[in-house]
Amino acid sequence: MPREYVDGATAVARGALRAGCTFFAGYPISPATPILLHMLRELPKVGGVGIQAEDEIAAISMCIGAAMTGARAMTATSGPGISLYSENLGLAIMGEVPLVIVDVMRMGPATGGATTIAQGDVQFVRWGTSGGYPIIALAPSSVPECYTLVQRAFDLAERFRSPVFLLPDKELIMSMSTVDIAEYVDVPVGQRPLVPPVPAGNGAQNGRINAVTGRPDPRLRPEETYLPYDFDPIDAVPPTSPFGGPHITRFTGSSHDEHGFLTKDPVKVGRLNEHLRAKIENHRHELEFGLLNRAAATGVLFVGYGTTARAMREAGDRARKAGLPVSDLTLHTLWPVPERLILEATAGQRRVVIGELNHGQYALELERVLYRHAAQNGLKPPEIVSIQRVDGNLITPEQFLAEIGNF
Amino acid sequence: MAIALEPALKPLTTYKNERPDPFCPGCGHTFILNHLDAALTKLQLDPRQVVLVTDIGCVGLSDQYFVTNAFHGLHGRSVAYATGIKLANPDLKVIVMMGDGGLGIGGTHILNAARRNIGITVLVFNNFNFGMTGGEHSVTTPMGMITASTRAGNLENPLDICATVAVNGAGYVYRGTSFDRDLPDRIAEAIAYEGFALLDIWELCTAYFVVNNDFGRKELMATLETIGMQAGLIQKREVREYARGLRAQGAQVFGQPTLPLRPIEPLFPARLDRKFHLIIAGSAGAKVRSAAQATGYAGVLSGLWVTQADDYPTTVKSGHSVSELIFSPEEIRYTGISKPDALVLLSEDGLGKVRHHLAAMTPEDVLVTTPEFADVPTRARKLILNPQVGSVRITRTNRSLIVTAAALRHLDLFPIAALSEAVRRFQPRFADENLPVIEASAALLPDR
Numbered sequence: 001m002p003r004e005y006v007d008g009a010t011a012v013a014r015g016a017l018r019a020g021c022t023f024f025a026g027y028p029i030s031p032a033t034p035i036l037l038h039m040l041r042e043l044p045k046v047g048g049v050g051i052q053a054e055d056e057i058a059a060i061s062m063c064i065g066a067a068m069t070g071a072r073a074m075t076a077t078s079g080p081g082i083s084l085y086s087e088n089l090g091l092a093i094m095g096e097v098p099l100v101i102v103d104v105m106r107m108g109p110a111t112g113g114a115t116t117i118a119q120g121d122v123q124f125v126r127w128g129t130s131g132g133y134p135i136i137a138l139a140p141s142s143v144p145e146c147y148t149l150v151q152r153a154f155d156l157a158e159r160f161r162s163p164v165f166l167l168p169d170k171e172l173i174m175s176m177s178t179v180d181i182a183e184y185v186d187v188p189v190g191q192r193p194l195v196p197p198v199p200a201g202n203g204a205q206n207g208r209i210n211a212v213t214g215r216p217d218p219r220l221r222p223e224e225t226y227l228p229y230d231f232d233p234i235d236a237v238p239p240t241s242p243f244g245g246p247h248i249t250r251f252t253g254s255s256h257d258e259h260g261f262l263t264k265d266p267v268k269v270g271r272l273n274e275h276l277r278a279k280i281e282n283h284r285h286e287l288e289f290g291l292l293n294r295a296a297a298t299g300v301l302f303v304g305y306g307t308t309a310r311a312m313r314e315a316g317d318r319a320r321k322a323g324l325p326v327s328d329l330t331l332h333t334l335w336p337v338p339e340r341l342i343l344e345a346t347a348g349q350r351r352v353v354i355g356e357l358n359h360g361q362y363a364l365e366l367e368r369v370l371y372r373h374a375a376q377n378g379l380k381p382p383e384i385v386s387i388q389r390v391d392g393n394l395i396t397p398e399q400f401l402a403e404i405g406n407f
Numbered sequence: 408m409a410i411a412l413e414p415a416l417k418p419l420t421t422y423k424n425e426r427p428d429p430f431c432p433g434c435g436h437t438f439i440l441n442h443l444d445a446a447l448t449k450l451q452l453d454p455r456q457v458v459l460v461t462d463i464g465c466v467g468l469s470d471q472y473f474v475t476n477a478f479h480g481l482h483g484r485s486v487a488y489a490t491g492i493k494l495a496n497p498d499l500k501v502i503v504m505m506g507d508g509g510l511g512i513g514g515t516h517i518l519n520a521a522r523r524n525i526g527i528t529v530l531v532f533n534n535f536n537f538g539m540t541g542g543e544h545s546v547t548t549p550m551g552m553i554t555a556s557t558r559a560g561n562l563e564n565p566l567d568i569c570a571t572v573a574v575n576g577a578g579y580v581y582r583g584t585s586f587d588r589d590l591p592d593r594i595a596e597a598i599a600y601e602g603f604a605l606l607d608i609w610e611l612c613t614a615y616f617v618v619n620n621d622f623g624r625k626e627l628m629a630t631l632e633t634i635g636m637q638a639g640l641i642q643k644r645e646v647r648e649y650a651r652g653l654r655a656q657g658a659q660v661f662g663q664p665t666l667p668l669r670p671i672e673p674l675f676p677a678r679l680d681r682k683f684h685l686i687i688a689g690s691a692g693a694k695v696r697s698a699a700q701a702t703g704y705a706g707v708l709s710g711l712w713v714t715q716a717d718d719y720p721t722t723v724k725s726g727h728s729v730s731e732l733i734f735s736p737e738e739i740r741y742t743g744i745s746k747p748d749a750l751v752l753l754s755e756d757g758l759g760k761v762r763h764h765l766a767a768m769t770p771e772d773v774l775v776t777t778p779e780f781a782d783v784p785t786r787a788r789k790l791i792l793n794p795q796v797g798s799v800r801i802t803r804t805n806r807s808l809i810v811t812a813a814a815l816r817h818l819d820l821f822p823i824a825a826l827s828e829a830v831r832r833f834q835p836r837f838a839d840e841n842l843p844v845i846e847a848s849a850a851l852l853p854d855r
Contacts, residue, residue, distance in 0.1 A: 065491025
């Protein structure tokens with residue numbers, strides 16, 4: 001099978017274009033700049049638009065505006081940029097905007113190390129908005145996974161009308177590696193639910209409801225009217241219609257009713273906010289992606305994501321070759337936490353070893369999931385070992401192997 | 408389609424809906440919304456092709472009173488949202504309604520939208536203070552004025568946004584008041600204008616500014632006379648609208664292939680049965696990464712799995728440049744290097760970054776370097792090469808390649824022909840220059 005020698009930035013750009021991305025706005029920042037440059041150069045070739053914005057705040061703002069015209073929008077940055085994205089991350093959650101945000105993780109805090117690898121944004125992207133509402137985040141651990149998971153990010157962004165993070169790191173995006181071309185796997189990319197051009201049922205009655213007033217309006221033709229935030233059941237994704245499309249549409253970042261009007265009615269506000277949670281959390285089992293290599297027997301489970309998962313899988317292979325009961329789990333979904341996958345992989349294990357280039361951010365999630373599960377089921381939880389590294393070097397396979405213990 | 412069953416759309420007599428305006432009695436916002444309604448009615452735009460964009464403050468409520476598309480976003484970002492909407496769909500008429508608060512916090516977006524001359528219309532509802540949060544001063548509060556946050560009188564010079572955007576690329580710039588009888592015509596003219604239009608519309612905040620400063624219509628008009636800012640139509644010129652300009656540029660490459668795959672079939676036999684770690688350490692600007700990349704491609708051309716991670720300071724052309732390459736007959740997962748099997752040392756900058764590697768290397772490993780580094784401490788076997796003995800003139804930029812090529816001849820991971828093929832195929836712009844360098848590298852090695 002032919003191979004390529006290529007970096008992750010190229011794979012992210014290719015995957016985005018394959019997923020139908022038509023809009024990109026970004027601001028130069030190491031190590032995400034190669035994605036910006038690819039998208040600025042390539043998007044016009046498919047009739048799309050790319051722009052270097054005046055700052056990160058404008059970059060995500062432009063993406064949100066573009067997304068509401070129907071564009072599939074993406075932006076790419078690193079930790080300092082995510083800091084500036086925070087307020088508009090909240091807007092994208094509240095307004096229910098399909099948007100892919102690539103955070104190429106580098107060392108923090110603040111400027112940190114511009115070209116130094118880290119994985120310190122994991123909890124930051126989850127809790128990056130005021131109110132603490134959920135997002136979706138995927139972490140590739142190879143160049144082909146950059147290609148595949150950015151397509152999945154677009155699919156989920158569209159179908160859930162939600163910001164979706166892709167969390168690669170400096171090493172994946174900027175390093176070259178050999179890729180077996182057969183490993184570029186395409187993912188079908190769905191579309192945000194759209195309001196049909198003409199409402200179903202009795203058009204004369206239903207069709208003249210003014211989306212803005214909620215009252216019959218003889219000035220409007222039926223195809224111009226709909227309720228932009230009408231979700232039922234509570235975890236359903238409300239159908240939308242793009243600016244410039246067949247309907248008049250309203251978008252808002254304030255607490256709103258089904259018309260998109262500001263409201264403080266506790267019943268409506270409560271239902272909206274519960275909807276924003278439920279639309280992701282109630283569907284968490286559709287969002288569990290990962291790769292489990294199982295040993296013949298249970299004993300130890302290694303867990304990793306991103307570049308760290310590469311050392312972890314090498315360690316897992318070496319341990320199994322030595323006859324040790326070591327399985328390894330690469331997490332492709334980080335948010336929402338793929339609890340079913342984690343519980344399946346940890347069942348019967350005595351020890352769980354997770355390695356991360358931060359101070360144990362995801363170890364916290366393992367502790368939460370495993371301790372709660374054990375408490376609820378009267379079980380003894382596995383011992384959780386957190387390997388942490390924040391010096392700019394990679395976690396080595398030997399660091400995982402050293403935590404196996406005696407067998 | 409169902410449209411045929413419906414009566415034709417009648418001319419709209421208003422673009423406002425039935426919801427009553429929410430503003431304080433006498434608030435300028437109500438007047439300006441009515442002027443905007445009159446302008447839209449005059450233009451008879453399809454409401455589905457109009458997007459009203461607002462941000463925060465009292466004026467941020469305004470989009471809810473129109474029968475058009477609406478986008479209500481965060482404080483000061485309305486111009487950035489509007490820019491995204493216009494870029495993605497240049498056919499839309501995008502109208503921003505923002506206050507002087509949004510003008511301040513979103514200043515950079517306005518400045519850059521003006522520079523680009525992006526085709527949006529910005530209506531600044533300018534009442535010199537923050538109405539929604541209790542009457543604090545804004546970037547437009549005139550000197551000496553009393554606000555909740557300038558109790559002793561404002562000491563900050565007010566921003567002349569019209570002059571600012573006018574000298575920075577805006578196509579259409581107007582300053583007036585909510586009392587102007589011709590304001591609907593001005594707003595209509597601005598909306599019809601293709602490029603960036605900004606209207607700074609002075610008005611009264613009856614809740615705060617009027618009360619704090621005994622400031623009515625008469626005082627507002629007097630301030631406009633005396634403040635030293637231009638009023639009326641300040642600028643109207645035909646300049647290329649940005650969203651359409653960007654589309655026109657893009658059309659020139661439309662249909663070209665995007666990032667096509669560049670498949671590589673193995674052409675050369677690899678001579679490697681294990682993972683091999685090679686570090687090339689030199690100075691930025693000396694084409695270290697270029698030599699490393701050719702080396703990586705040569706490995707792939709020889710059927711090997713290769714990874715390459717580069718390290719260099721943000722200054723790019725000064726300081727160190729270190730490339731870490733791993734070659735393996737099997738897929739490589741862990742991409743770190745704890746100890747290289749071979750290290751090519753090219754400069755003092757490079758030495759500074761690899762001392763720990765030199766200390767870790769054993770006699771099974773090899774250090775390839777030039778005579779000035781013959782004495783660096785390491786247990787690795789040393790291969791000292793003099794780049795000057797080849798048949799090409801050695802420069803700062805080909806020195807990295809000639810030493811690397813000689814090292815590759817010595818290490819024999821794959822035939823040296825793979826390196827030449829890599830340069831021919833993947834660095835064609837420099838092939839004429841670099842192929843003779845690879846050829847000449849043979850002379851650096853002692854006879855075997």
